[in-house]
Amino acid sequence: MSNETSTASMAQRPITWRDYFELTKPKVVALMLLTVVIGMLVAEPGLPGLGVVFFGNLGIALLSGSAAVINHVVDHEVDQRMARTRRRPVATGRVSTPDALGFSVSLGLAGMIVLIWQVNMLTAWLTLASLVGYAVIYTLFLKRATPQNIVIGGLAGAMPPLLGWTAVTGTVDPNALLLVLIIFAWTPPHFWALAIHRKEEYAQTDIPMLPVTHGNRFTELHILLYTLMMIAASLMPVATGMSGMIYLVGATLLGLRFLQYSVRLWRGDDRRVALATFKYSITYLMLLFVFLLVDHFVRF
Numbered sequence: 183m184s185n186e187t188s189t190a191s192m193a194q195r196p197i198t199w200r201d202y203f204e205l206t207k208p209k210v211v212a213l214m215l216l217t218v219v220i221g222m223l224v225a226e227p228g229l230p231g232l233g234v235v236f237f238g239n240l241g242i243a244l245l246s247g248s249a250a251v252i253n254h255v256v257d258h259e260v261d262q263r264m265a266r267t268r269r270r271p272v273a274t275g276r277v278s279t280p281d282a283l284g285f286s287v288s289l290g291l292a293g294m295i296v297l298i299w300q301v302n303m304l305t306a307w308l309t310l311a312s313l314v315g316y317a318v319i320y321t322l323f324l325k326r327a328t329p330q331n332i333v334i335g336g337l338a339g340a341m342p343p344l345l346g347w348t349a350v351t352g353t354v355d356p357n358a359l360l361l362v363l364i365i366f367a368w369t370p371p372h373f374w375a376l377a378i379h380r381k382e383e384y385a386q387t388d389i390p391m392l393p394v395t396h397g398n399r400f401t402e403l404h405i406l407l408y409t410l411m412m413i414a415a416s417l418m419p420v421a422t423g424m425s426g427m428i429y430l431v432g433a434t435l436l437g438l439r440f441l442q443y444s445v446r447l448w449r450g451d452d453r454r455v456a457l458a459t460f461k462y463s464i465t466y467l468m469l470l471f472v473f474l475l476v477d478h479f480v481r482f
């Protein structure tokens with residue numbers, strides 16, 4: 183079946199809850215929630231209350247999902263032009279723009295109600311600011327305006343550990359900001375590796391992605407530089423006394439592996455290495471936060 187035929191037949195099949203679920207970018211939100219939970223667990227000695235863990239994650243998940251739905255609506259024309267994204271529910275027309283927007287508003291309102299009533303105002307406003315950062319500032323403006331789109335826009339995606347932390351403590355702690363910094367520095371290697379792998383597709387759109395506007399070599403150098411910054415940021419929790427030896431060993435090994443990928447990418451401009459680097463970036467972030475958690479509980 184050609185791509186056009188399969189896209190047309192997808193538009194015709196009945197809409198199910200799966201289409202709406204897909205709009206919320208569930209796998210991305212799942213990893214974000216892992217960083218939320220770990221932000222909550224390391225915020226204080228001892229365990230946070232079950233209520234704050236449940237309602238905090240629920241509210242943040244609802245608002246993140248709401249932001250992801252807006253991204254699908256704003257980007258539906260761009261999504262139609264790329265093989266990776268052309269089967270998405272709004273791009274194929276399976277879910278209409280008004281239905282998707284209604285879904286997003288419902289998720290957003292539900293998320294705000296949960297956070298305001300069951301968690302705290304600080305977390306509610308910071309999560310709403312992240313939604314606006316991703317859905318409006320990144321998707322609507324930066325993504326279309328500059329090849330530095332994800333460097334600046336990445337801040338919204340980096341917020342979840344801080345959101346988890348503020349849900350438990352009600353304050354913005356410098357150590358929580360360190361966790362944000364790690365994800366902030368991680369985002370460019372995460373995304374530019376995929377952008378190199380999918381460069382031809384981005385070239386067919388009017389989105390100024392770094393490999394298209396400045397070439398692979400330039401992007402690979404920047405991936406390498408951000409990887410070095412990310413490794414430096416990942417070691418800071420040890421310098422501040424937030425984490426100890428277990429985390430230090432884990433972060434160092436994981437970081438060295440990331441560096442190996444980035445150096446390989448920089449030395450030989452290979453699409454397969456770019457895909458492997460993108461996949462590893464996800465494993466890296468997951469394991470780094472798991473090390474943070476294990477270290478925290480072994481120390482307390």
Ligand code: HEM
Pocket residue numbers: 209210213214217266320332335336337339340365369372373376464467
């Ligand atoms: C603005 C910053 C970010 C950008 C531009 C970005 C970009 C992307 C893109 C384009 C994909 C591919 C999606 C697909 O295959 O359809 C992706 C996948 C993914 N991203 Fe990110 N990302 C960002 C931030 C994050 C953050 C903060 C997390 C988690 C903490 C994350 C976790 C993931 C995961 C788990 C996947 C795999 C999803 C799957 O397999 O379906 N990303 N990212």
Ligand SMILES: CC(C)=CCC/C(C)=C/CC/C(C)=C/COP(=O)(O)OP(=O)(O)O
Pocket residue numbers: 207210211214242245246247249250253257267309310312313316321338339341342
């Ligand atoms: C409230 C809160 C924490 C909000 C954050 C919401 C969120 C789901 C961020 C995800 C980051 C992401 C997958 C960006 C890719 O978008 P893209 O448009 O560049 O990639 P695409 O082409 O795959 O859509």
